[in-house]
């Protein structure tokens with residue numbers, strides 16, 4: 344048996360959903376740069392789940408189905424109102440809420456292909472409503488019902504803020520959703536696949552994936568990037584902060600990647616988007632700080648930003664609360680998780696690696712009165 348720490352370089356499955364090769368990320372063979380430029384999040388979700396981009400008719404039907412399924416049972420919001428808002432993290436709320444959602448789905452345990460596809464639609468549609476609803480509830484506001492005439496991205500921003508986003512805001516958010524939708528066998532997707540490979544249900548798979556995404560080494564890094572920017576405060580303090588952090592061997596959130604060694608292609612696109620939105624806002628303070636941090640980390644450590652770095656500035660400038668950055672990531676990644684869950688079911692085998700035991704051996708049990 345060979346042991347690889349953190350499973351680095353281990354190929355654990357085959358997949359037709361997304362690929363990373365020579366630092367190019369593709370969904371179903373399409374470069375994400377092209378998808379971000381020429382498609383919408385709904386088209387990408389359809390692509391991930393069906394293997395093909397939709398025709399205009401298919402897209403219209405799919406968008407309608409998502410919109411029809413966006414409302415969540417009122418009981419869920421009643422339960423949310425009882426959460427202790429002062430210390431609960433929105434990712435903990437989301438993890439619980441998605442698990443709770445299963446209780447209100449009479450088909451939660453059905454395992455045939457069509458039932459799983461229908462469940463994927465329901466979870467994808469409702470997860471945005473759950474995040475927006477919680478955000479309002481904790482501010483003492485009532486959740487806003489989904490607006491069926493809006494696209495997925497615009498509807499989320501509308502339910503979150505209570506007013507319609509501008510076309511540019513909706514477009515930038517839509518592209519961010521596209522860029523976060525899937526990423527091969529990242530930790531949360533692997534978690535989802537391990538979970539459902541026991542033939543557990545899709546809600547369990549998505550719930551466990553949310554738990555894995557929450558961590559700061561994975562999706563939780565985008566919120567931590569914002570904490571860092573807040574702590575630094577101003578561009579003139581970047582040098583001191585970063586030098587000090589590196590001297591103390593602290594990890595800089597939003598930098599480094601297990602797979603990309605020459606840069607995360609999503610970070611480059613998100614950087615351009617963050618610039619556009621900060622220009623639009625007329626306040627480039629965070630963007631300028633971010634660029635300086637990027638230059639310094641590259642120079643001092645040779646590390647490049649990952650998807651969580653510039654998405655933080657972008658989400659901030661889109662007016663999203665900082666602790667909702669990771670739930671927003673989860674909204675998008677639900678599409679990828681669901682695609683992988685369905686792929687796992689299609690050719691399932693229990694995922695059960697081995698551990699190389701390196702603890703003590705052949706110990707004698709001493710009775711309790713002699714210990």
Ligand SMILES: CC(=O)SCCNC(=O)CCNC(=O)[C@H](O)C(C)(C)COP(=O)(O)OP(=O)(O)OC[C@H]1O[C@@H](n2cnc3c(N)ncnc32)[C@H](O)[C@@H]1OP(=O)(O)O
Nearest residue numbers: 559560561562564593594595596597598599600601649651
């Ligand atoms: C959507 C996503 O999940 S993208 C990733 C989001 N996570 C982050 O941004 C958190 C910060 N980054 C990291 O912790 C890492 O780069 C990870 C978790 C992304 C990848 O981890 P691994 O592949 O296991 O790399 P590992 O943590 O072993 O790092 C290798 C070396 O680079 C250093 N390094 C890696 N990332 C960073 C960083 N962000 N800041 C400072 N040093 C770093 C490590 O300290 C280590 O150095 P050493 O060999 O001298 O000890």
Ligand SMILES: O=C([O-])CC(=O)C(=O)O
Nearest residue numbers: 525526528529530601650
């Ligand atoms: O692939 C990874 O390890 C992490 C990542 O970038 C993602 O999930 O988007």
